[in-house]
Amino acid sequence: MNPCPCGYYGDSRGRCRCTPDQVLRYRGRLSGPLLDRIDLQIEVPAVPAEVLQHAPDGEASAVVRARVAQARQRQLQRQGKANARLSTCEIDQYCQPEASAAALLKHAISRFELSARAFHRLLKVARTIADISASDAIEAQHVAEAVQYRRFAKD
Amino acid sequence: MPLAIVHSRGLDGLAAPEVAVEVHLTGGLPSVTLVGLPDTEVKEARDRVRAALQNAGFEFPRKRITVNLAPADLPKESGRFDLPIALGILAASGQIPAQALVGHEFAGELSLSGELRPIRGALAMVLAAGGMGRSFVLPASSAREAALASQVRVFTASTLLEVCAHLTGQATLAECLATEECPDDGNDYPDLAEVRGQAQAKRALEIAAAGAHSILLAGPPGTGKSMLASRLPGLLPPMTQAAALESAAVLSLAGQFRPELFVVIPTGRRITPHPRRPGSVVAASRIPARFRWLIRACSFWTRSPNSTAGCWKRCANHLILAVSTSRALPGKPSSRLSSSSSRR
Numbered sequence: 001m002n003p004c005p006c007g008y009y010g011d012s013r014g015r016c017r018c019t020p021d022q023v024l025r026y027r028g029r030l031s032g033p034l035l036d037r038i039d040l041q042i043e044v045p046a047v048p049a050e051v052l053q054h055a056p057d058g059e060a061s062a063v064v065r066a067r068v069a070q071a072r073q074r075q076l077q078r079q080g081k082a083n084a085r086l087s088t089c090e091i092d093q094y095c096q097p098e099a100s101a102a103a104l105l106k107h108a109i110s111r112f113e114l115s116a117r118a119f120h121r122l123l124k125v126a127r128t129i130a131d132i133s134a135s136d137a138i139e140a141q142h143v144a145e146a147v148q149y150r151r152f153a154k155d
Numbered sequence: 156m157p158l159a160i161v162h163s164r165g166l167d168g169l170a171a172p173e174v175a176v177e178v179h180l181t182g183g184l185p186s187v188t189l190v191g192l193p194d195t196e197v198k199e200a201r202d203r204v205r206a207a208l209q210n211a212g213f214e215f216p217r218k219r220i221t222v223n224l225a226p227a228d229l230p231k232e233s234g235r236f237d238l239p240i241a242l243g244i245l246a247a248s249g250q251i252p253a254q255a256l257v258g259h260e261f262a263g264e265l266s267l268s269g270e271l272r273p274i275r276g277a278l279a280m281v282l283a284a285g286g287m288g289r290s291f292v293l294p295a296s297s298a299r300e301a302a303l304a305s306q307v308r309v310f311t312a313s314t315l316l317e318v319c320a321h322l323t324g325q326a327t328l329a330e331c332l333a334t335e336e337c338p339d340d341g342n343d344y345p346d347l348a349e350v351r352g353q354a355q356a357k358r359a360l361e362i363a364a365a366g367a368h369s370i371l372l373a374g375p376p377g378t379g380k381s382m383l384a385s386r387l388p389g390l391l392p393p394m395t396q397a398a399a400l401e402s403a404a405v406l407s408l409a410g411q412f413r414p415e416l417f418v419v420i421p422t423g424r425r426i427t428p429h430p431r432r433p434g435s436v437v438a439a440s441r442i443p444a445r446f447r448w449l450i451r452a453c454s455f456w457t458r459s460p461n462s463t464a465g466c467w468k469r470c471a472n473h474l475i476l477a478v479s480t481s482r483a484l485p486g487k488p489s490s491r492l493s494s495s496s497s498r499r
Contacts, residue, residue: 007376037369042359044374044383047352054351061347061389064361071365072392082367121368128366149359 001030003043011046039084039121040149071131083128088120095123097138104140108147122146157181159246159253161239162260162289164280165224165231169404171276171283173260175225176236178243183219189240191224194232203234203265204241211269211315216248234264235274238292241265241315242322255322259310260284263294269315277301278407281309282400292318298331300412303403344389345382356383364390 003009004023008016018026035041051057075083079094086094097105109119123138126146130138157180164171187201208215222240224231239261246253262280264272271294281291281301290308293301298311310328312318320326347357356372360383363370370387372380394402406412 001371001373002376003373009375011375035371038371039366039368040359040363040370042356042370042372044353044356044372044378044380046375046378051352056348056351058348058350058354058357061344061386064347064357064364065390065392068361068365068390069392075366083365084367084369124366125362125368128362128368132361132365148355149362 003027036115036118037121039125041151042149043151067132070134071128074131074134075128083124083131086124086127091120091123095127095138097123097126097143098140100140101126101138101143104143104147108143112147112150114150118150122150125149157247159243159256161243161246161256163236163239163262164260164283165229166233166276166279166408167229169279169401169408171280172226172229173283173287174229174231174236176239176243177223177225178240178247179221179223180216180218180244180247181221185217185219187220187222189222189224191222191227192230193224193236194230196234197224197231197236200234200237200240200265203237203267204244206267207237207265207269207315208241208244210267211319213245213250213319214248216244218248220244220247233275234272235262235276237265238263238271238315238318242318245319251319251322255324258289259292259322260287260289261292261318263292263297263312265315271295271312271314271318273297275410276404276408278303278400278412279404281307282404292321292328293331295331300403300407302331304400345386347386347389350379350382350386353379353383360387360390363387364392 004016004018005026006016006018009018009023010016072082075081079086079090083095105119105122108114108122114122122143123146126138126142129142129145130136133142135142159178161176161178163174163176165174187205189198189201193200205215222243224236242251242256242261245251246256260280262274262277264274266272273294273296277293277297278300281293281304284291285304285306290310291301292310292312295311295313298309301307302309309331310321311331312321312328317326317328321328347360350357356379359370362368364387372384374380403412
């Protein structure tokens with residue numbers, strides 16, 4: 001989706017011509033309850049010209065796919081299903097964060113006013129991030145990254 | 156014997172309830188009556204079957220013919236009952252042995268020349284026939300997808316004559332087996348390396364693929380949201396057999412399933428779908444709206460004005476979802492979708 005009707009809301013060169021009212025109405029078309037159900041909310045900013053002119057820099061799909069397959073394998077071995085399909089009691093069982101991570105999580109919930117559902121979804125995303133880095137415990141860095149992916153709704 | 160019963164299957168969403176095609180011949184003015192909630196396509200079977208029987212060299216009985224599609228309260232649609240009706244008429248008039256029909260189920264549309272045409276939803280029908288112990292006779296092009304359900308014997312036929320020769324014991328139909336192909340490594344998906352910059356979004360795609368999480372990409376036009384989203388299928392791990400067959404059955408209902416996109420791993424007869432081909436997985440927008448949420452793999456919508464908020468909530472819960480334009484946002488339910496849901 002775009003951030004506003006013209007699409008340039010927040011652009012550093014000030015290209016956006018939408019009124020705040022228009023932006024609000026536009027964002028309102030995606031209801032809060034729906035947005036709350038989406039695990040990962042990512043902003044895709046404009047790419048600077050220098051980056052575009054350089055050679056492609058990222059990893060190939062095959063490399064990422066191998067990591068993804070390993071992470072999914074860990075999930076299936078541990079709980080027999082993907083992390084996104086965990087039920088509430090399974091979250092209590094498999095997604096217990098470490099002490100430092102729990103403290104960070106508590107701070108994030110009050111800071112970003114996350115709902116109970118968002119809290120559970122955040123834990124599941126943190127579990128996936130820990131799986132990708134082949135970690136059995138959910139550490140503070142995993143929770144911190146998961147919180148990053150919930151920011152769009154609060155902007 | 157003036158009565159013959161042929162087994163077939165109807166379609167009700169993903170379920171394929173058994174339908175018994177009963178044909179009764181009696182004296183009186185020659186006529187064909189079709190009962191049992193037939194839709195227009197099924198009613199038109201009268202003329203197709205008559206021409207197909209005559210062109211295949213059989214005699215169309217000059218009697219009063221009553222065809223009943225049971226259960227009577229299940230609506231029957233599409234031309235897949237042509238073959239069972241034709242076989243029922245042949246068996247009731249004694250041109251083929253009625254006893255031979257017992258161990259089989261049939262589905263197929265007839266052309267006027269007696270050839271069999273492909274049908275929709277063959278995989279869903281064969282999956283439902285799993286526990287009955289009967290074998291399935293299908294048109295050649297539908298049999299290939301149906302053979303993926305390994306618990307049922309699937310015979311493939313290209314004409315009505317071949318089916319009759321099989322039933323009278325003169326020849327045997329070829330049994331269709333799931334083809335074994337080498338696993339594809341998904342090379343034909345666009346590569347993530349082609350996207351420049353956007354490291355955070357790439358990382359988020361990786362997380363979404365690893366944990367089957369839903370994902371929303373937001374940003375100004377032209378920054379690569381659609382480009383990123385179209386690379387998500389190439390990152391997904393292989394599906395499980397159950398999920399693969401389920402999504403294949405949904406695609407089969409929409410007539411979009413292409414068996415060549417499935418990969419069969421020979422050891423243990425495990426079927427792995429191809430989760431990474433745009434044609435089979437990504438084009439969810441052409442699947443009937445009420446089935447879309449069933450596709451477990453990956454759905455990718457751009458500009459889907461027909462989606463309701465309810466549909467989207469289910470999507471966010473069930474799918475890896477990539478929204479790439481604001482047009483896709485839920486508004487009021489469109490008349491098309493609300494009319495289809497009220498029909499259900």
